[in-house]
Amino acid sequence: MSSVKAYIIKDLEVPPDLEMKNQYVFKRQRILSYNIKSLKIKEHLDVDEKLILIRPCDAIALEYIDKVMLEEPADPQYKILREQGIFAVVNCLKSCDGGFCLSTGGSLLNNGLGDLELTPLKDKEYFVEVLTEKGHNYIQKLGLKEAPKGLGEKVDKMKKDALGNPEQEIIVIPTPEQIRNIPMEEWEKIASGCLGCGFCNYSCPTCTCYAESHVKKDTNNFSKVRVWDACVLESFNLMAGGHTLMPNRSRRFRRRYSHKFENIPEQYGVLGCVGCGRCYKLCPAHFDIKKILSYLAKKGAEVKLPVTASQ
Amino acid sequence: MLTVFGVGEAPFAFSSIAGKKFQSTIRKAGTVTEALHKLKVGSKIGIRGPFGKPFPLDELKNANSIIIVAGGIGLPPLRSLIQYIFANDFPNQIILYGARTPADLLFKKKFEKWKKNPKTEMLVTVDNGDANWKGNVGVVTTLFDKIKVPENAKVVTVGPAIMMKFVVKKCLELGVKPEDIIVSLENRMTCGYGKCGNCAYGKYLVCKDGPVFTYEQIKDIQGIF
Incomplete structure (x- = not known):
């Protein structure tokens, strides 16, 4: 150099x-x-x-x-x-x-x-x-x-x-397979207490989802404006008439983790999480991603479910 | 994606074969659709698209037979398919259509014409009849009991998520293979080309990977199904 x-x-x-x-x-x-x-x-x-x-x-x-x-x-x-x-x-x-x-x-x-x-x-x-x-x-x-x-x-x-001397605890990151193995009841347990506020999304360096609005400047002039959106919010998928494909918080919570640790790795060959820890630092409900990931890796290795047909 | 200037943008399906002109059938359900309903003839709107994956026309053409199952406002996108089927040499088809009430039935005037097609069998039902209704009463899945489901049929269903869920269930019971059940999902959409994430459903983006999916593709997603 x-x-x-x-x-x-x-x-x-x-x-x-x-x-x-x-x-x-x-x-x-x-x-x-x-x-x-x-x-x-x-x-x-x-x-x-x-x-x-x-x-x-x-x-x-x-x-x-x-x-x-x-x-x-x-x-x-x-x-x-x-x-x-x-x-x-x-x-x-x-x-x-x-x-x-x-x-x-x-x-x-x-x-x-x-x-x-x-x-x-x-x-x-x-x-x-x-x-x-x-x-x-x-x-x-x-x-x-x-x-x-x-x-x-x-x-x-x-x-x-x-x-x-990085002084950093090393945790186990769950594999896509382990994430898939986690039953919905587990997600309900893990997500309980989540406020669904979206701060984990807003602080996440890999979250890029956005919503758009047509904002009025004056009578005739408008702007199409985009703002950060968050997949844990109910409004994220909400359609006219109150319809949604993601009807409850634990399913949205699960989707967030599935996206980062199952879908992105399988689709792009990289993890959807870079370990910044900001989602923990800024979470008002103190959800610790490190603890959640360790738990998911452990549970996902234990539970071996057959591929289930949808209920 | 249709824009009402000064209001917003929302995704819609074609309800006719799209050429130089196209039709879209829009129910007043939210802010953008309400504004669309208020527009006068000759008003200008914005259009972006088309986006996403259409019905698998080649596969359907080569199928043994087709069962089209529509629920309520799910008929308009299927009407474009029906028009295409009629205009081209497709296998026999059964059309099953259910709506909440007789007043909610769309394209009523077309029914007679569709029924006259020698390759078509069509049954209609409503959840709740009225004094003048002499037809079937019951949810759309009850119509499956009134038909003989042909072997190796491909099913195409569009309607409210809860209706499609029960149609899928019924079809599986009748032995239709998950890869032969074709659904069209509806989701919130903002960009239409895979950036905004609003239409995320499992590993898919409905705008880009859908809206048309086989049940095989989506059966393991813990969403509405």
């Missing part, structure tokens, strides 16, 4: 948990605006180049999001943001509370993802390594100061120390 230039960047702050995903999968985003009289429609595809600070777990999640959102036909807004955004992955020098990224195949450190790799030096100050041409061009534009000689070795040591 000594042959590659490194830089120092100052006055940056990693966004708090609930703002992380909002940097690239927006809480609220205008898709298009229109006038109901002229029926002139304007698509909103204008995205400025900007620096996006994420963690190594988010970078892994982003690879999955790309698979969904960039699959043709691609999501136009997301595609442009991915092209315009400079993704800087900030290494973790110690485990965060509740994180279990090592169990999901991740690491405290970035694994070559993103445009830049940042390692914290002191408060709001980072050592910058350039990973892509886009990252390089951005750094040139900022006119950043090159890192002093010898700092690279120091940073390497810090990274090595972090990997050597």
